[in-house]
Amino acid sequence: MELLTDSKMFCGCSTQFGRPPNTQVCPVCLGLPGALPVANKKAIELGIKTAIALNCRINNNFLFVRKSYFYPDLPKNFQISQYRDPIAVKGHLYVDDKSIGIARIHLEEDTGKLIHDEKTGLWSCIDFNRSGIPLMEIVTEPEISSPEEAEKFLEKLKRIISYIGVSDCIMEEGSLRCDANISVRKTSDDKLGTKIEVKNMNSFRAVRRALAFEEKRLIELVDKGISVQQETRLWNEQLQITQGMRTKEEAHDYRYFPEPDLLPFNITEDFIYKIRSEIGELPDDREKRFQKDYNLSSYDSKILTSKKSIADYFENAVSFYNKPKLIGNWLQTELLGLLKENHCDIVECKITPEFLAKIVKMVDEKIISNNTGKIILREIFSTGQDPEILVRDKNLVQITDEEEIEKLVQEVLEQYPQAISDYRSGKIQAFGFLMGQIMKKSNNKANPGIVKQFLQKELSKNMDREKE
Ligand SMILES: [Zn+2]
Structure with missing residues (x-):
């Protein structure tokens, strides 16, 4: 998820959403040679805040690494991320009294955004405004046991994260994204089955549906005795199905190594204490x-x-x-x-x-x-x-004066004798009509409870007289 900071993770550019393309960029987030990153203190504070709220163990000594891969939205050809020593590990979050483990929380930078011409397919553009926006990744333990539980977990997580002001968690603006892993196993097996990663869901409901689709597909494979291949699949919202994207053989080797332009961080207990006291x-x-x-x-x-x-x-x-x-x-x-x-x-x-x-x-x-x-x-x-x-x-004070209401009721009854005989002959809806007329006459200011009482009283009086 994107963190709610005013500036980017390693430079001073603005993070404001929806600005014209490439207007919030500098040599650092454009990955120009020789530009040096400076870590955003606020982003680190927000990471620690999240760690505290999710009951994690905070790593007093953490560092950033380079995750190398080539893609047009990544101008440096590597992303500054965290690997072995992330900001926090081993937390948990309760969903319906069940504790779900948080394996790790790490900080990194977002990539630029590719815009493709869907109509002709002839051109693509890159907007680097998003490049370098602070991202926080939260990884859970494989302890969520159904698509419904995954949806509930996300709702719970979103509530906490937005409560403590770490992220606005707006999925439509991409400030919250989710990749979900799923595997199935026979109840007699101890070992987890081969996992499938599903991407491209843009709502919590889509996450639940994508996982339910995969659950069914994987169980069918296992029942037929076909072994599951590890792969990444994309959710197709229109067709409500997942589609294969890449298998393990095509997976990247990211060649992680420590980022030489940033020193390892040492977080003091005082700093953590100060953040803890601000959470509320x-x-x-x-x-x-x-x-x-x-x-x-x-x-x-x-x-x-x-x-x-x-x-x-x-x-x-x-x-x-x-x-x-x-x-x-x-x-x-x-x-x-x-x-x-x-x-x-x-x-x-x-x-x-x-x-x-x-x-x-x-x-x-x-x-x-x-x-x-x-x-x-x-x-x-x-x-x-x-x-x-x-x-x-506007003189809207309600009329509760009983004499005044009684007068109103009588006036209306005199005006509509037909409605009275209708009511007497069993047309109950005439009561509603009379109520409406009285309320109208009072400019809706009469207390309806008192009007109802008087109307009932008057109408039954008439009925008694009839019987006599
Ligand atoms: Zn910048």
């Missing part, structure tokens, strides 16, 4: 605390802690109106829906946590109706106005 609460802990402190269901806690920005927003809103369950409901059903509809992030939203709390409070205290609350929410989503002022200026 991890998502799993926060989810548990939400259940305990706010008395929320595990489902609600999961959604409200799915992103750090959402969890922060929720706690902030609760600090203005201490009804966590209500705030949580409004946040999940109304606000998150509105954000999704408008492709807006919660941090850019004009409805501040205080405003949401004010709306929930007004609905809870029956100052405004539930429906008015939803309308106000939509309005201040674009205007950013204080909801209390809006309610006062």
Whole structure:
């Protein structure tokens, strides 16, 4: 995954996404002769942060190596990476109470991006803006036992990584990529079967599907007694199948050796301690605390802690109106829906946590109706106005005065005698019609609960009279 740094791994060029091609380059990331790399301190901090969050052992002494291969997107003909002494090893991550081992975490630099002319096939271009962007590779132990578990693992990992601000994990922008290895074996065998590597998946769902496809294909091979050849395969999203790319015979010999232009690193315990103190609460802990402190269901806690920005927003809103369950409901059903509809992030939203709390409070205290609350929410989503002022200026305060409502009910009943006899003759939908007319007459401000009570009372009175 790409790390959230402002500058590249070994030079000062910007990492901003979506800029015009080859505008964020320098001699270092273009691989010009004689250019010397300088390691990005922030990238190393983020690597250590990840290592701590994934319970890894941090290598106090690590170094960078050259991984040699030839490809047009790699101008130096080698990539600066890590091999034998990566930044961290031996961690773990829990997925549904099962511990999945993390074998290693290493840092390296990204390559340039090739753009091919799909129509004529006559030309290809290279954009070096991506060349040298810090990458972090996380390798798991072969302990994930199903395609579903692989998908869950990725979701969990993404939540942690984005929580601690290490990467934005946007698969569509390529800031998170995944290569998955799979093998099958008979339950009677101890040894793992020959592994297949699958690449080119651009969503977690695609990872699950690609692995499920391979699982089925490999089991069929083994059942037929055909031995599996180690190979790399590509997922074809359109056809929903994997296709062979290269076999082991074509695999590279990377000729790893220490990068002579960078000294080995020595990380002090003080440096690690400082990073540890900056991490804050991890998502799993926060989810548990939400259940305990706010008395929320595990489902609600999961959604409200799915992103750090959402969890922060929720706690902030609760600090203005201490009804966590209500705030949580409004946040999940109304606000998150509105954000999704408008492709807006919660941090850019004009409805501040205080405003949401004010709306929930007004609905809870029956100052405004539930429906008015939803309308106000939509309005201040674009205007950013204080909801209390809006309610006062637009005179949206709910009518709860019983005398006033009784009068409204009677007026409407006098106006629609036909609806009354319809209701009496068993046409229940006439009740809804009358409700609607009363609400309309009150400009939607009457409290629907009280209206319903009075309407029921009046209609049954009429029916009693009829019987007499
Ligand atoms: Zn550069």
